[in-house]
Amino acid sequence: MNDISFGKYISVLYRYTQIIINHQLKEYGLGSGQYLFLIAIAKSPGINQKELTAQMMNDKATTAKALSKLESLGYIERQKDEADRRNYKIFLSDKGEAFIPTLRAILQTLTSTLSTEMTASEIDQSKELLDKMLENAIKEVNRLK
Amino acid sequence: MNDISFGKYISVLYRYTQIIINHQLKEYGLGSGQYLFLIAIAKSPGINQKELTAQMMNDKATTAKALSKLESLGYIERQKDEADRRNYKIFLSDKGEAFIPTLRAILQTLTSTLSTEMTASEIDQSKELLDKMLENAIKEVNRLK
């Protein structure tokens, strides 16, 4: 199990974490495609979709679709920005606000699960190394565009 | 950028590597959903879909669809296993065989790209830590089922 390429590690790890998170969010009507948006909106109430897209590092279409779902489920509200009517300002609803502690607990559990039998310094190291790889990937994607 | 959860790192890193690989495979008619199967088949000619599914750690439906695409593109061939006619034996075609060195080079380049500015020991460490996280994720998914 040692000649596995990064590509495969990342792929399998991603798909497995999706399965775990989908499982835990199911009872709230949510899926793996929305939870990170809730966290980001909780941190920056009134943020618009462009900024969200940048923070989440995805396509603006993905953001639009995730927010549509969150809105229809009643977790967020979109207000037209009267200063620039192209924008929406995104806020958590009361329901969304109330869900955040639960969500944070779920994510904390996921992090704990993934880092079972790892020391604190290994966990820090992991984040640093993932961060480096991510920066390299970002540079490469930007180079392609 | 330090309170990012593992969930987000893994998600972004996965999506970015997909973008890079899709870009590089485009001219061969392939996408990110097939290349790991080619590598696995090259390593184990005659393997069946169940074994492939286990190695790739995905759903058997994903395997079936990836192989359909590879077959229709002429990269692989499926032979009914006459000893047990439920099985297929999967082989690379000449075209598939001929493509393997190119594919290996592409993956080597991806690994190099991702590990830019990382020392050899950091790269080893990364694989070990990804491996631990993956094992933890696998255990959790098995627990859920």
Place this chain on the structure above:
DNA sequence: ATCATATAGTTGCAATGGCATCCTATTTGC
């Protein structure tokens, strides 16, 4: 020998996400 069960693979459906395109609102250049 037959009928139930298990197994390999396929298909339909839904979720996620990227790319391209479109629409509307705003900004810029003349």
Place this chain on the structure above:
DNA sequence: GCAAATAGGATGCCATTGCAACTATATGAT
């Protein structure tokens, strides 16, 4: 001031993937 360019967001289309239900073959228990 107005046409052209730009920007935020929405929508359509496609690829990847998992789950569930299905088909066909094989095995096993009575």
